[in-house]
Amino acid sequence: MTGFVSFIGSGPGDPELLTLKAVDRIKRADAILYDDLSAGPILSFARAGADLVGVGKRAGRPSPKQDHVSRLLVDYALAGGRIVRLKSGDGGLFGRLEEELVALRAHGIGFEIVPGIASPFAAAAAAGIPLTRRLTARRVQFVTGHDASGQLPPDLNLDALADPLACTVIFMGKRTFPALAEMLIARGLPPDTPAMLAESVGTPEARTRRTTVAALAADLAHGIGPKPALIFYGSLAQAEGLV
Amino acid sequence: MTGFVSFIGSGPGDPELLTLKAVDRIKRADAILYDDLSAGPILSFARAGADLVGVGKRAGRPSPKQDHVSRLLVDYALAGGRIVRLKSGDGGLFGRLEEELVALRAHGIGFEIVPGIASPFAAAAAAGIPLTRRLTARRVQFVTGHDASGQLPPDLNLDALADPLACTVIFMGKRTFPALAEMLIARGLPPDTPAMLAESVGTPEARTRRTTVAALAADLAHGIGPKPALIFYGSLAQAEGLV
Numbered sequence: 001m002t003g004f005v006s007f008i009g010s011g012p013g014d015p016e017l018l019t020l021k022a023v024d025r026i027k028r029a030d031a032i033l034y035d036d037l038s039a040g041p042i043l044s045f046a047r048a049g050a051d052l053v054g055v056g057k058r059a060g061r062p063s064p065k066q067d068h069v070s071r072l073l074v075d076y077a078l079a080g081g082r083i084v085r086l087k088s089g090d091g092g093l094f095g096r097l098e099e100e101l102v103a104l105r106a107h108g109i110g111f112e113i114v115p116g117i118a119s120p121f122a123a124a125a126a127a128g129i130p131l132t133r134r135l136t137a138r139r140v141q142f143v144t145g146h147d148a149s150g151q152l153p154p155d156l157n158l159d160a161l162a163d164p165l166a167c168t169v170i171f172m173g174k175r176t177f178p179a180l181a182e183m184l185i186a187r188g189l190p191p192d193t194p195a196m197l198a199e200s201v202g203t204p205e206a207r208t209r210r211t212t213v214a215a216l217a218a219d220l221a222h223g224i225g226p227k228p229a230l231i232f233y234g235s236l237a238q239a240e241g242l243v
Numbered sequence: 244m245t246g247f248v249s250f251i252g253s254g255p256g257d258p259e260l261l262t263l264k265a266v267d268r269i270k271r272a273d274a275i276l277y278d279d280l281s282a283g284p285i286l287s288f289a290r291a292g293a294d295l296v297g298v299g300k301r302a303g304r305p306s307p308k309q310d311h312v313s314r315l316l317v318d319y320a321l322a323g324g325r326i327v328r329l330k331s332g333d334g335g336l337f338g339r340l341e342e343e344l345v346a347l348r349a350h351g352i353g354f355e356i357v358p359g360i361a362s363p364f365a366a367a368a369a370a371g372i373p374l375t376r377r378l379t380a381r382r383v384q385f386v387t388g389h390d391a392s393g394q395l396p397p398d399l400n401l402d403a404l405a406d407p408l409a410c411t412v413i414f415m416g417k418r419t420f421p422a423l424a425e426m427l428i429a430r431g432l433p434p435d436t437p438a439m440l441a442e443s444v445g446t447p448e449a450r451t452r453r454t455t456v457a458a459l460a461a462d463l464a465h466g467i468g469p470k471p472a473l474i475f476y477g478s479l480a481q482a483e484g485l486v
Contacts (some may be wrong), residue, residue: 009368014264016262017264017358019261019360020260020262021257023263024259091373092374093373093374093375093383094375095373098376113369115260117358121336122358125357125358128356129335130335130336130340131336132337132338132385134339134391139384140384141382141383141403141409142384143383148377153381155381155408159400160400160403160409163403166384166400237341
Protein backbone atom coordinates (compact mmCIF):
# COMPACT_ATOMS: atom_id res chain seq x y z
CA MET A 1 0.00 0.00 0.00
CA THR A 2 1.22 3.46 -0.93
CA GLY A 3 2.58 5.53 1.94
CA PHE A 4 1.69 8.99 3.16
CA VAL A 5 4.05 11.96 3.26
CA SER A 6 4.10 14.62 5.98
CA PHE A 7 6.05 17.72 4.97
CA ILE A 8 7.25 19.09 8.28
CA GLY A 9 8.64 22.58 8.80
CA SER A 10 11.20 21.92 11.49
CA GLY A 11 11.88 25.56 12.38
CA PRO A 12 15.35 27.10 12.45
CA GLY A 13 17.08 24.24 14.27
CA ASP A 14 16.24 24.63 17.97
CA PRO A 15 14.19 21.52 18.84
CA GLU A 16 12.14 23.58 21.33
CA LEU A 17 10.71 25.44 18.33
CA LEU A 18 9.19 22.29 16.84
CA THR A 19 5.40 22.22 16.92
CA LEU A 20 3.53 19.46 18.77
CA LYS A 21 2.29 18.21 15.40
CA ALA A 22 5.82 18.02 14.03
CA VAL A 23 7.02 16.01 17.03
CA ASP A 24 4.07 13.64 16.70
CA ARG A 25 4.77 13.01 13.02
CA ILE A 26 8.53 12.58 13.55
CA LYS A 27 7.95 10.07 16.37
CA ARG A 28 5.63 7.96 14.22
CA ALA A 29 7.64 8.10 10.99
CA ASP A 30 8.96 4.98 9.28
CA ALA A 31 11.37 7.09 7.24
CA ILE A 32 12.60 10.66 7.58
CA LEU A 33 14.20 12.56 4.68
CA TYR A 34 15.91 15.58 6.17
CA ASP A 35 17.85 18.65 5.10
CA ASP A 36 21.19 19.24 6.80
CA LEU A 37 20.00 22.35 8.60
CA SER A 38 17.15 20.54 10.27
CA ALA A 39 19.15 17.58 11.49
CA GLY A 40 20.89 17.13 14.79
CA PRO A 41 18.78 17.26 17.94
CA ILE A 42 15.52 17.20 16.00
CA LEU A 43 16.19 13.70 14.72
CA SER A 44 16.48 12.44 18.29
CA PHE A 45 12.66 12.35 18.36
CA ALA A 46 12.67 9.63 15.70
CA ARG A 47 11.85 6.11 16.85
CA ALA A 48 14.53 3.45 16.85
CA GLY A 49 14.54 1.69 13.52
CA ALA A 50 13.26 4.59 11.45
CA ASP A 51 15.21 5.22 8.23
CA LEU A 52 17.03 8.55 8.50
CA VAL A 53 18.05 9.88 5.09
CA GLY A 54 20.04 13.09 4.65
CA VAL A 55 19.16 14.85 1.39
CA GLY A 56 20.11 18.44 2.18
CA LYS A 57 22.05 20.94 0.21
CA ARG A 58 25.20 22.18 1.79
CA ALA A 59 26.94 25.31 0.62
CA GLY A 60 30.28 24.57 -1.00
CA ARG A 61 29.80 20.82 -1.30
CA PRO A 62 28.28 18.65 -3.99
CA SER A 63 24.69 18.05 -2.97
CA PRO A 64 21.79 15.99 -4.23
CA LYS A 65 19.93 17.57 -7.12
CA GLN A 66 16.30 18.50 -6.52
CA ASP A 67 15.15 15.92 -9.10
CA HIS A 68 16.97 13.26 -7.17
CA VAL A 69 15.41 14.34 -3.87
CA SER A 70 11.91 14.31 -5.37
CA ARG A 71 12.47 10.87 -6.88
CA LEU A 72 13.79 9.50 -3.60
CA LEU A 73 10.74 10.86 -1.77
CA VAL A 74 8.41 9.23 -4.29
CA ASP A 75 10.29 5.93 -4.00
CA TYR A 76 10.00 5.90 -0.23
CA ALA A 77 6.30 6.77 -0.38
CA LEU A 78 5.58 4.08 -2.98
CA ALA A 79 7.26 1.54 -0.72
CA GLY A 80 4.62 2.38 1.90
CA GLY A 81 4.48 3.62 5.47
CA ARG A 82 4.63 7.00 7.10
CA ILE A 83 7.22 9.25 5.48
CA VAL A 84 8.34 12.55 6.99
CA ARG A 85 10.00 15.11 4.71
CA LEU A 86 11.72 17.46 7.15
CA LYS A 87 12.48 20.95 5.84
CA SER A 88 14.19 23.64 7.88
CA GLY A 89 12.16 26.72 8.78
CA ASP A 90 8.80 26.59 7.04
CA GLY A 91 8.93 24.26 4.05
CA GLY A 92 6.79 26.61 1.95
CA LEU A 93 9.19 29.55 2.25
CA PHE A 94 12.13 29.18 -0.14
CA GLY A 95 12.05 25.43 0.52
CA ARG A 96 11.58 23.99 -2.99
CA LEU A 97 8.34 22.48 -1.71
CA GLU A 98 6.43 22.86 -4.96
CA GLU A 99 8.68 20.52 -6.95
CA GLU A 100 8.19 17.76 -4.39
CA LEU A 101 4.41 18.29 -4.24
CA VAL A 102 4.21 18.02 -8.03
CA ALA A 103 6.17 14.76 -7.95
CA LEU A 104 3.88 13.27 -5.30
CA ARG A 105 0.71 14.33 -7.13
CA ALA A 106 1.99 12.76 -10.34
CA HIS A 107 2.05 9.44 -8.49
CA GLY A 108 -1.22 9.95 -6.60
CA ILE A 109 0.58 9.96 -3.25
CA GLY A 110 -1.26 11.58 -0.34
CA PHE A 111 0.42 14.25 1.76
CA GLU A 112 -0.07 16.89 4.41
CA ILE A 113 1.91 20.08 5.06
CA VAL A 114 2.74 21.08 8.63
CA PRO A 115 3.92 24.69 8.90
CA GLY A 116 7.07 25.55 10.83
CA ILE A 117 8.72 28.57 12.43
CA ALA A 118 10.43 30.44 9.59
CA SER A 119 13.87 31.77 10.45
CA PRO A 120 13.02 35.52 10.35
CA PHE A 121 10.56 35.03 13.19
CA ALA A 122 13.14 33.18 15.28
CA ALA A 123 15.82 35.78 14.52
CA ALA A 124 13.60 38.73 15.43
CA ALA A 125 12.48 37.02 18.63
CA ALA A 126 16.09 36.31 19.62
CA ALA A 127 16.96 39.96 18.92
CA GLY A 128 14.08 41.09 21.12
CA ILE A 129 12.24 43.01 18.40
CA PRO A 130 8.97 42.65 16.47
CA LEU A 131 9.00 42.33 12.68
CA THR A 132 6.33 44.99 12.28
CA ARG A 133 5.82 48.38 13.89
CA ARG A 134 2.46 50.01 14.25
CA LEU A 135 3.06 53.31 12.50
CA THR A 136 5.94 52.29 10.24
CA ALA A 137 6.93 48.84 9.02
CA ARG A 138 3.38 47.83 8.22
CA ARG A 139 4.81 45.77 5.37
CA VAL A 140 7.17 42.82 5.84
CA GLN A 141 8.83 41.12 2.90
CA PHE A 142 11.05 38.09 2.50
CA VAL A 143 13.25 37.71 -0.58
CA THR A 144 16.08 35.49 -1.76
CA GLY A 145 19.48 37.01 -2.41
CA HIS A 146 20.26 34.83 -5.39
CA ASP A 147 18.65 32.84 -8.16
CA ALA A 148 19.44 29.32 -9.34
CA SER A 149 22.73 30.52 -10.86
CA GLY A 150 23.91 32.15 -7.62
CA GLN A 151 23.48 35.69 -8.96
CA LEU A 152 21.07 38.41 -7.86
CA PRO A 153 17.68 37.49 -9.32
CA PRO A 154 17.16 39.43 -12.58
CA ASP A 155 13.55 40.40 -11.85
CA LEU A 156 14.00 42.18 -8.51
CA ASN A 157 11.27 44.72 -7.74
CA LEU A 158 13.56 47.57 -6.69
CA ASP A 159 10.69 49.89 -5.78
CA ALA A 160 9.50 47.28 -3.31
CA LEU A 161 12.97 46.62 -1.93
CA ALA A 162 14.18 50.24 -1.65
CA ASP A 163 11.37 51.09 0.77
CA PRO A 164 12.68 52.27 4.16
CA LEU A 165 9.21 51.92 5.70
CA ALA A 166 9.07 48.15 5.17
CA CYS A 167 10.91 45.48 7.10
CA THR A 168 12.84 43.49 4.50
CA VAL A 169 14.52 40.16 5.21
CA ILE A 170 16.92 38.66 2.68
CA PHE A 171 17.58 34.93 2.70
CA MET A 172 20.95 33.65 1.48
CA GLY A 173 22.00 37.16 0.54
CA LYS A 174 25.41 37.78 2.11
CA ARG A 175 27.40 37.44 -1.08
CA THR A 176 25.14 39.55 -3.27
CA PHE A 177 24.28 42.23 -0.69
CA PRO A 178 27.03 44.71 -1.65
CA ALA A 179 25.70 44.83 -5.23
CA LEU A 180 22.09 44.93 -4.08
CA ALA A 181 22.73 47.70 -1.55
CA GLU A 182 24.30 49.83 -4.27
CA MET A 183 21.18 49.40 -6.42
CA LEU A 184 18.86 50.18 -3.51
CA ILE A 185 20.76 53.30 -2.49
CA ALA A 186 20.72 54.48 -6.11
CA ARG A 187 16.95 53.95 -5.98
CA GLY A 188 16.61 56.18 -2.93
CA LEU A 189 17.09 53.95 0.11
CA PRO A 190 19.04 56.03 2.68
CA PRO A 191 22.52 54.51 3.23
CA ASP A 192 22.05 54.80 7.00
CA THR A 193 18.85 52.73 6.97
CA PRO A 194 19.02 50.41 10.00
CA ALA A 195 20.14 46.87 9.18
CA MET A 196 20.69 43.69 11.18
CA LEU A 197 22.77 40.64 10.37
CA ALA A 198 21.47 37.46 12.03
CA GLU A 199 23.87 34.54 11.67
CA SER A 200 23.30 30.86 12.48
CA VAL A 201 19.71 31.55 13.50
CA GLY A 202 18.21 28.96 15.84
CA THR A 203 21.50 27.34 16.77
CA PRO A 204 23.69 27.72 19.88
CA GLU A 205 26.05 29.85 17.71
CA ALA A 206 23.31 32.36 16.87
CA ARG A 207 24.61 35.91 16.74
CA THR A 208 22.92 39.20 15.88
CA ARG A 209 24.59 42.45 14.89
CA ARG A 210 22.92 45.85 14.38
CA THR A 211 24.37 48.05 11.68
CA THR A 212 23.27 50.09 8.65
CA VAL A 213 22.71 49.16 5.02
CA ALA A 214 25.85 50.94 3.79
CA ALA A 215 28.08 49.66 6.61
CA LEU A 216 26.87 46.08 6.21
CA ALA A 217 27.46 46.21 2.45
CA ALA A 218 31.02 47.46 3.06
CA ASP A 219 31.65 44.69 5.62
CA LEU A 220 30.33 41.92 3.40
CA ALA A 221 32.35 43.18 0.43
CA HIS A 222 35.44 42.28 2.52
CA GLY A 223 34.30 38.74 3.23
CA ILE A 224 31.14 36.88 4.12
CA GLY A 225 32.39 34.10 6.38
CA PRO A 226 30.97 30.58 6.42
CA LYS A 227 27.83 31.08 8.52
CA PRO A 228 24.34 31.13 7.00
CA ALA A 229 22.63 34.43 7.70
CA LEU A 230 19.56 36.57 7.30
CA ILE A 231 19.88 40.26 6.48
CA PHE A 232 17.21 42.58 7.91
CA TYR A 233 16.86 46.22 6.92
CA GLY A 234 14.28 48.98 6.97
CA SER A 235 12.18 50.20 9.84
CA LEU A 236 13.59 48.01 12.61
CA ALA A 237 12.56 48.50 16.22
CA GLN A 238 15.29 49.43 18.65
CA ALA A 239 16.28 46.87 21.25
CA GLU A 240 18.24 47.78 24.33
CA GLY A 241 21.36 45.78 24.91
CA LEU A 242 22.08 45.30 21.22
CA VAL A 243 25.02 47.07 19.69
CA MET B 244 10.66 40.17 43.36
CA THR B 245 9.79 41.38 39.89
CA GLY B 246 8.39 38.75 37.56
CA PHE B 247 9.46 37.65 34.10
CA VAL B 248 7.35 37.89 30.96
CA SER B 249 7.31 35.34 28.14
CA PHE B 250 5.71 36.65 24.96
CA ILE B 251 4.38 33.53 23.30
CA GLY B 252 3.23 33.32 19.70
CA SER B 253 0.42 30.81 19.98
CA GLY B 254 -0.03 30.18 16.27
CA PRO B 255 -3.34 30.46 14.45
CA GLY B 256 -5.44 28.65 17.06
CA ASP B 257 -4.85 24.93 16.51
CA PRO B 258 -3.15 23.73 19.72
CA GLU B 259 -1.13 21.19 17.69
CA LEU B 260 0.68 24.16 16.13
CA LEU B 261 2.04 25.34 19.47
CA THR B 262 5.79 24.93 19.84
CA LEU B 263 7.27 22.80 22.60
CA LYS B 264 8.66 25.98 24.14
CA ALA B 265 5.24 27.64 24.14
CA VAL B 266 3.64 24.64 25.87
CA ASP B 267 6.40 24.61 28.48
CA ARG B 268 5.94 28.31 29.28
CA ILE B 269 2.14 28.05 29.37
CA LYS B 270 2.29 25.08 31.75
CA ARG B 271 4.59 26.92 34.15
CA ALA B 272 2.84 30.30 34.05
CA ASP B 273 1.42 31.94 37.15
CA ALA B 274 -0.65 34.29 34.99
CA ILE B 275 -1.59 34.24 31.30
CA LEU B 276 -2.79 37.35 29.48
CA TYR B 277 -4.35 36.17 26.23
CA ASP B 278 -5.97 37.54 23.08
CA ASP B 279 -9.36 36.17 22.13
CA LEU B 280 -8.06 34.41 19.03
CA SER B 281 -5.50 32.44 20.97
CA ALA B 282 -7.85 31.27 23.69
CA GLY B 283 -9.88 28.08 23.82
CA PRO B 284 -8.00 24.79 23.65
CA ILE B 285 -4.62 26.45 24.08
CA LEU B 286 -5.47 27.59 27.60
CA SER B 287 -6.14 23.99 28.62
CA PHE B 288 -2.36 23.61 28.98
CA ALA B 289 -2.39 26.10 31.86
CA ARG B 290 -1.96 24.70 35.35
CA ALA B 291 -4.86 24.78 37.79
CA GLY B 292 -4.74 28.02 39.74
CA ALA B 293 -3.06 30.13 37.05
CA ASP B 294 -4.70 33.52 36.49
CA LEU B 295 -6.24 33.60 33.00
CA VAL B 296 -6.87 37.14 31.81
CA GLY B 297 -8.54 37.92 28.48
CA VAL B 298 -7.25 41.18 26.98
CA GLY B 299 -7.97 40.63 23.29
CA LYS B 300 -9.51 42.92 20.77
CA ARG B 301 -12.66 41.68 19.15
CA ALA B 302 -14.02 43.21 15.96
CA GLY B 303 -17.26 45.06 16.54
CA ARG B 304 -17.10 45.08 20.33
CA PRO B 305 -15.58 47.49 22.78
CA SER B 306 -12.14 46.13 23.60
CA PRO B 307 -9.35 47.05 25.99
CA LYS B 308 -7.14 49.84 24.74
CA GLN B 309 -3.49 48.98 24.06
CA ASP B 310 -2.36 51.33 26.87
CA HIS B 311 -4.54 49.42 29.27
CA VAL B 312 -3.16 46.07 28.12
CA SER B 313 0.42 47.26 28.50
CA ARG B 314 -0.28 48.63 31.99
CA LEU B 315 -1.99 45.42 33.05
CA LEU B 316 1.01 43.40 31.81
CA VAL B 317 3.39 45.63 33.77
CA ASP B 318 1.23 45.33 36.90
CA TYR B 319 1.21 41.54 36.73
CA ALA B 320 4.97 41.43 36.16
CA LEU B 321 5.69 43.82 39.04
CA ALA B 322 3.63 41.57 41.32
CA GLY B 323 6.10 38.79 40.52
CA GLY B 324 6.05 35.29 39.09
CA ARG B 325 6.05 33.85 35.59
CA ILE B 326 3.81 35.81 33.27
CA VAL B 327 2.85 34.59 29.80
CA ARG B 328 1.59 37.10 27.27
CA LEU B 329 -0.11 34.95 24.65
CA LYS B 330 -0.48 36.48 21.19
CA SER B 331 -2.12 34.75 18.26
CA GLY B 332 0.07 33.84 15.30
CA ASP B 333 3.54 35.27 15.80
CA GLY B 334 3.45 38.15 18.27
CA GLY B 335 5.94 40.19 16.24
CA LEU B 336 3.78 40.25 13.10
CA PHE B 337 1.01 42.86 13.39
CA GLY B 338 0.74 42.00 17.08
CA ARG B 339 1.37 45.38 18.75
CA LEU B 340 4.35 43.75 20.44
CA GLU B 341 6.54 46.85 20.40
CA GLU B 342 4.26 48.90 22.69
CA GLU B 343 4.33 46.15 25.31
CA LEU B 344 8.11 45.72 25.06
CA VAL B 345 8.60 49.45 25.57
CA ALA B 346 6.37 49.37 28.67
CA LEU B 347 8.31 46.46 30.17
CA ARG B 348 11.69 48.07 29.45
CA ALA B 349 10.54 51.30 31.12
CA HIS B 350 10.09 49.28 34.32
CA GLY B 351 13.20 47.16 33.95
CA ILE B 352 11.15 43.96 33.61
CA GLY B 353 12.87 41.00 31.96
CA PHE B 354 11.27 39.20 29.06
CA GLU B 355 11.75 36.67 26.29
CA ILE B 356 10.01 36.34 22.93
CA VAL B 357 8.99 32.91 21.66
CA PRO B 358 8.10 32.93 17.97
CA GLY B 359 4.88 31.30 16.75
CA ILE B 360 3.38 30.03 13.51
CA ALA B 361 2.06 33.09 11.69
CA SER B 362 -1.33 32.58 10.05
CA PRO B 363 -0.17 32.81 6.38
CA PHE B 364 2.02 29.74 6.91
CA ALA B 365 -0.87 27.79 8.42
CA ALA B 366 -3.25 28.91 5.67
CA ALA B 367 -0.87 27.98 2.85
CA ALA B 368 -0.16 24.60 4.46
CA ALA B 369 -3.89 23.88 4.81
CA ALA B 370 -4.39 24.84 1.15
CA GLY B 371 -1.60 22.48 0.11
CA ILE B 372 0.59 25.13 -1.47
CA PRO B 373 3.97 26.76 -0.75
CA LEU B 374 4.21 30.52 -0.19
CA THR B 375 7.12 30.83 -2.62
CA ARG B 376 7.78 29.36 -6.04
CA ARG B 377 11.22 28.82 -7.41
CA LEU B 378 11.04 30.79 -10.64
CA THR B 379 8.27 33.21 -9.72
CA ALA B 380 7.08 34.35 -6.28
CA ARG B 381 10.60 34.79 -4.99
CA ARG B 382 9.25 37.62 -2.86
CA VAL B 383 6.61 37.20 -0.15
CA GLN B 384 5.05 40.18 1.58
CA PHE B 385 2.63 40.60 4.45
CA VAL B 386 0.66 43.83 4.85
CA THR B 387 -2.26 45.11 6.89
CA GLY B 388 -5.45 46.15 5.15
CA HIS B 389 -6.18 49.05 7.45
CA ASP B 390 -4.51 51.58 9.68
CA ALA B 391 -5.49 52.63 13.22
CA SER B 392 -8.54 54.48 11.87
CA GLY B 393 -9.83 51.44 9.96
CA GLN B 394 -9.01 52.92 6.55
CA LEU B 395 -6.48 51.77 3.97
CA PRO B 396 -3.07 52.87 5.24
CA PRO B 397 -2.15 56.17 3.53
CA ASP B 398 1.45 55.20 2.81
CA LEU B 399 0.90 52.01 0.81
CA ASN B 400 3.76 51.14 -1.54
CA LEU B 401 1.64 50.45 -4.62
CA ASP B 402 4.62 49.43 -6.76
CA ALA B 403 5.38 46.74 -4.21
CA LEU B 404 1.76 45.61 -3.92
CA ALA B 405 0.85 45.63 -7.63
CA ASP B 406 3.53 43.02 -8.41
CA PRO B 407 2.05 39.82 -9.90
CA LEU B 408 5.36 37.99 -9.36
CA ALA B 409 5.23 38.30 -5.57
CA CYS B 410 3.02 36.37 -3.17
CA THR B 411 1.15 39.04 -1.19
CA VAL B 412 -0.86 38.30 1.95
CA ILE B 413 -3.17 40.94 3.41
CA PHE B 414 -4.15 40.78 7.07
CA MET B 415 -7.51 42.22 8.16
CA GLY B 416 -8.18 43.41 4.64
CA LYS B 417 -11.65 42.17 3.67
CA ARG B 418 -13.40 45.50 4.04
CA THR B 419 -10.80 47.59 2.25
CA PHE B 420 -9.92 45.09 -0.50
CA PRO B 421 -12.37 46.40 -3.14
CA ALA B 422 -10.76 49.86 -2.94
CA LEU B 423 -7.25 48.42 -2.81
CA ALA B 424 -7.87 46.10 -5.77
CA GLU B 425 -9.02 49.06 -7.85
CA MET B 426 -5.80 50.92 -7.05
CA LEU B 427 -3.66 47.86 -7.82
CA ILE B 428 -5.37 47.17 -11.13
CA ALA B 429 -4.95 50.83 -12.10
CA ARG B 430 -1.27 50.36 -11.27
CA GLY B 431 -1.00 47.42 -13.66
CA LEU B 432 -1.88 44.31 -11.66
CA PRO B 433 -3.84 42.03 -14.03
CA PRO B 434 -7.46 41.69 -12.83
CA ASP B 435 -7.27 37.91 -13.31
CA THR B 436 -4.26 37.57 -11.00
CA PRO B 437 -4.85 34.45 -8.87
CA ALA B 438 -6.19 35.16 -5.40
CA MET B 439 -7.18 33.05 -2.40
CA LEU B 440 -9.42 33.88 0.54
CA ALA B 441 -8.52 31.95 3.69
CA GLU B 442 -11.11 32.35 6.44
CA SER B 443 -10.92 31.30 10.10
CA VAL B 444 -7.38 30.02 9.63
CA GLY B 445 -6.28 27.44 12.18
CA THR B 446 -9.78 26.70 13.49
CA PRO B 447 -12.16 23.81 12.76
CA GLU B 448 -14.15 26.26 10.58
CA ALA B 449 -11.15 27.02 8.34
CA ARG B 450 -12.14 27.44 4.70
CA THR B 451 -10.12 28.32 1.62
CA ARG B 452 -11.45 29.62 -1.69
CA ARG B 453 -9.45 30.18 -4.90
CA THR B 454 -10.50 33.09 -7.07
CA THR B 455 -9.00 36.14 -8.82
CA VAL B 456 -8.23 39.65 -7.62
CA ALA B 457 -11.12 41.22 -9.56
CA ALA B 458 -13.66 38.54 -8.64
CA LEU B 459 -12.72 38.65 -4.96
CA ALA B 460 -13.01 42.43 -4.90
CA ALA B 461 -16.48 42.20 -6.45
CA ASP B 462 -17.53 39.55 -3.90
CA LEU B 463 -16.27 41.51 -0.91
CA ALA B 464 -17.96 44.69 -2.15
CA HIS B 465 -21.25 42.83 -1.62
CA GLY B 466 -20.49 41.84 1.96
CA ILE B 467 -17.57 40.59 3.99
CA GLY B 468 -19.23 38.29 6.54
CA PRO B 469 -18.10 37.96 10.14
CA LYS B 470 -15.10 35.63 9.76
CA PRO B 471 -11.52 36.85 10.07
CA ALA B 472 -9.59 36.19 6.87
CA LEU B 473 -6.34 36.45 5.02
CA ILE B 474 -6.28 37.48 1.37
CA PHE B 475 -3.54 35.97 -0.81
CA TYR B 476 -2.82 37.11 -4.35
CA GLY B 477 -0.03 36.99 -6.90
CA SER B 478 1.95 34.02 -8.12
CA LEU B 479 0.13 31.26 -6.22
CA ALA B 480 0.92 27.62 -6.84
CA GLN B 481 -1.89 25.46 -8.13
CA ALA B 482 -3.29 22.82 -5.83
CA GLU B 483 -5.41 19.96 -7.08
CA GLY B 484 -8.74 19.57 -5.39
CA LEU B 485 -9.15 23.28 -4.74
CA VAL B 486 -11.77 25.21 -6.67
